[in-house]
Amino acid sequence: xxxxxxxxxxxxxxxxxxxxxxxxxxxxxxxxxxxxxxxxxxxxxxxxxxxxxxxxxxxxxxxxxxxxxxxxxxxxxxxxxxxxxxxxxxxxxxxxxxxxxxxxxxxxxxxxxxxxxxxxxxxxxxxxxxxxxxxxxxxxxxxxxxxxxxxxxxxxxxx
Numbered sequence: 059x060x061x062x063x064x065x066x067x068x069x070x071x072x073x074x075x076x077x078x079x080x081x082x083x084x085x086x087x088x089x090x091x092x093x094x095x096x097x098x099x100x101x102x103x104x105x106x107x108x109x110x111x112x113x114x115x116x117x118x119x120x121x122x123x124x125x126x127x128x129x130x131x132x133x134x135x136x137x138x139x140x141x142x143x144x145x146x147x148x149x150x151x152x153x154x155x156x157x158x159x160x161x162x163x164x165x166x167x168x169x170x171x172x173x174x175x176x177x178x179x180x181x182x183x184x185x186x187x188x189x190x191x192x193x194x195x196x197x198x199x200x201x202x203x204x205x206x207x208x209x210x211x212x213x214x215x216x217x
Contacts (some may be wrong), residue, residue, distance in 0.1 A: 061089045061125075061200070062089065062090060062091060063088070063089055063119070063122050063125075064087070064090055064093065064117055064118065065116075065117070065119075065120045065195070066085070066088050066096055066097065066116070067083050067085050067116040067117075068083065068084050068085075068086060068100065068108070068113070068114060068115065069081065069114075070082065070108050070112035070113070071111075084196045085193075085196065086103075086195065086196055086197055086199065087122075087125075087136075087197070087198040087199065088103075088199045089200045090201070093117050097114050097117050099199060100114060101114060122159050122160060123158045123159060123160060124158075124161070124177070125161045125162075125200075126163065126173055126174065126177040127198070128162075128164060128173060130165065132165040133164050133165050133173075134163075135163070135164060135170075135192055135193075136161055136163055136192070136193045136195040136198070137161070137163075137167070137174075137190050137191065137192055138159055138189075138190070138192075138193050139159070139160045139161070139174050139187060139190045140158075140190075141157070141159075141174075141186065142155040142156065142185060142186045143155070143156045143183045143184070144183075144184040145183075155186075160174060160177070162174050162177070167190060171187065171190055174187065174190070
């Protein structure tokens with residue numbers, strides 16, 4: 059299944075530990091088909107979580123080819139991992155590098171590298187980890203279809 063990831067920034071007033079209110083902007087990742095759907099989905103997902111008013115401060119495409127989530131309780135951070143896939147150009151004999159970004163949920167930097175390697179173990183391609191950096195992403199919302207919704211067009215054979 060092909061995913062179209064969008065970073066949605068939510069701006070709202072958050073109550074700090076000292077009791078003061080502070081305006082914050084938090085990024086979330088949403089799987090959607092368009093900017094409009096991404097804004098609609100993040101509004102739907104965030105409304106029950108934030109008690110007061112909020113605004114969608116921005117929606118932008120996110121360039122992630124894969125996401126490796128984790129069920130572990132201490133894996134509460136998201137790490138952007140830049141990989142270079144290595145291929146050999148048969149004509150020139152030079153090594154070609156193709157960059158891709160993968161998002162990994164982990165507890166810390168070492169855990170992110172370990173989970174990235176675990177997620178990539180079935181890959182047949184050679185790769186090098188170019189960088190791993192912590193992101194500010196609070197949560198992700200992948201697309202899930204309702205089980206009651208039927209496809210608009212049934213699979214029919216063309217005669």
